[in-house]
Amino acid sequence: MGLRCGLVGLPSCGKTVIFNAVTAARAPLYNAAEMNRVIVNLADERIDRLVEMYHPRKISPATLEVVDIPGIKAEENGRRSRLLGNVKDVEALLHVVRCFEDERVPFACDTIDPLRDLETVDLELMAADESTLENKLNRLAKKLRSGDKDAVREAGHCEKIRAAIQQGVPARKQSLTALELASIRECNLVSLKPLLYAANIKTMADAGNRHVLALKQAVKDEGAELIIICGKDEADISELDPEERSIFLSELGLEKSAIVRLLGAAYRKLGLISFFTTGEDEVRAWTCCQGDKAPVAAGKIHTDMEKGFIRMEVMRYEDLVELGSEAEVIRAGKKRLEGRDYEVKDGDIVSVLFN
Numbered sequence: 001m002g003l004r005c006g007l008v009g010l011p012s013c014g015k016t017v018i019f020n021a022v023t024a025a026r027a028p029l030y031n032a033a034e035m036n037r038v039i040v041n042l043a044d045e046r047i048d049r050l051v052e053m054y055h056p057r058k059i060s061p062a063t064l065e066v067v068d069i070p071g072i073k074a075e076e077n078g079r080r081s082r083l084l085g086n087v088k089d090v091e092a093l094l095h096v097v098r099c100f101e102d103e104r105v106p107f108a109c110d111t112i113d114p115l116r117d118l119e120t121v122d123l124e125l126m127a128a129d130e131s132t133l134e135n136k137l138n139r140l141a142k143k144l145r146s147g148d149k150d151a152v153r154e155a156g157h158c159e160k161i162r163a164a165i166q167q168g169v170p171a172r173k174q175s176l177t178a179l180e181l182a183s184i185r186e187c188n189l190v191s192l193k194p195l196l197y198a199a200n201i202k203t204m205a206d207a208g209n210r211h212v213l214a215l216k217q218a219v220k221d222e223g224a225e226l227i228i229i230c231g232k233d234e235a236d237i238s239e240l241d242p243e244e245r246s247i248f249l250s251e252l253g254l255e256k257s258a259i260v261r262l263l264g265a266a267y268r269k270l271g272l273i274s275f276f277t278t279g280e281d282e283v284r285a286w287t288c289c290q291g292d293k294a295p296v297a298a299g300k301i302h303t304d305m306e307k308g309f310i311r312m313e314v315m316r317y318e319d320l321v322e323l324g325s326e327a328e329v330i331r332a333g334k335k336r337l338e339g340r341d342y343e344v345k346d347g348d349i350v351s352v353l354f355n
């Protein structure tokens with residue numbers, strides 16, 4: 001349901017520590033082969049406000065599933081395919097990059113070098129995609145011999161994308177056209193997935209160290225997002241109760257915890273927005289893509305609502321808060337009826353009329 005985000009990175013870059021920080025799940029450390037997976041609620045102050053107004057029996061914030069994917073440089077074959085299976089399964093990747101030096105904490109490499117790590121992870125993702133494309137081309141071969149037009153086009157696209165990957169360009173950097181994307185949709189290429197970066201540092205005082213600076217530049221060149229995280233500190237903080245937590249965060253010079261920053265970055269990067277349904281039964285946040293039309297957004301709630309879509313009633317969260325109640329919003333003529341072409345906006349409160 002919610003967004004699925006996978007943590008990747010070289011062994012001992014701090015994935016599990018960060019996983020614990022974002023989830024407070026306290027998954028066991030040092031267990032490289034185990035997969036940790038957890039669903040966390042997204043903090044959203046709008047939900048809190050809606051709950052005050054509706055006193056619903058049930059509260060359902062938007063969710064994020066975080067998957068701690070072990071060892072990107074797995075040697076053994078079985079583990080490698082399992083790893084990539086799990087990478088395929090997520091909608092976004094968070095690449096944790098070790099930017100702290102500490103001889104007491106062994107690392108996969110002898111040196112700390114974020115740019116090398118970026119390249120290493122990309123190579124691993126691209127190697128997986130190469131074999132995925134290879135498989136698809138093999139499957140297409142039979143149809144090609146019979147001259148199937150769709151197959152010819154798809155194979156052309158796959159070959160072009162594979163060639164660029166072989167030149168070292170991940171699919172996400174290939175500026176693929178809608179048609180090309182359609183040809184590889186079922187491949188679920190891992191180097192196509194949006195990638196966010198997290199620089200893992202020892203203390204906030206290190207936020208300007210040379211590793212972070214190098215990483216910042218590379219991430220900027222790629223047009224991606226970088227979050228700076230003190231994985232270890234945040235993991236400790238996440239074990240505190242909420243009040244103590246905010247005191248500690250501000251002492252460390254952090255406004256928001258890792259999870260909030262992580263989600264903000266993930267949402268922006270993926271072009272995701274939240275809309276709401278409200279009532280005495282349930283106040284609930286839903287996630288859709290920016291630009292999704294009303295029927296598509298309705299389909300997130302129930303597939304029947306997409307199929308039998310008639311109209312959507314929409315009010316703005318801001319209007320509801322400003323006017324104080326749904327009745328007042330209606331009286332002010334600010335509850336609108338929208339049709340199939342309406343693009344759902346972040347903060348819309350909707351109800352769907354359907355067959």
Ligand SMILES: Nc1nc2c(ncn2[C@@H]2O[C@H](COP(=O)(O)OP(=O)(O)O)[C@@H](O)[C@H]2O)c(=O)[nH]1
Pocket residue numbers: 009010011012013014015016017018029030100102105200201202230231232233
């Ligand atoms: N000093 C310091 N050590 C860290 C930090 N983050 C992780 N570590 C240590 O690095 C080691 C590997 O971390 P882990 O999260 O298990 O790495 P993973 O292999 O990427 O999951 C552990 O000993 C952690 O305690 C950090 O921010 N500062």
Ligand SMILES: [Mg+2]
Pocket residue numbers: 015016017030031032068070
């Ligand atoms: Mg780990």
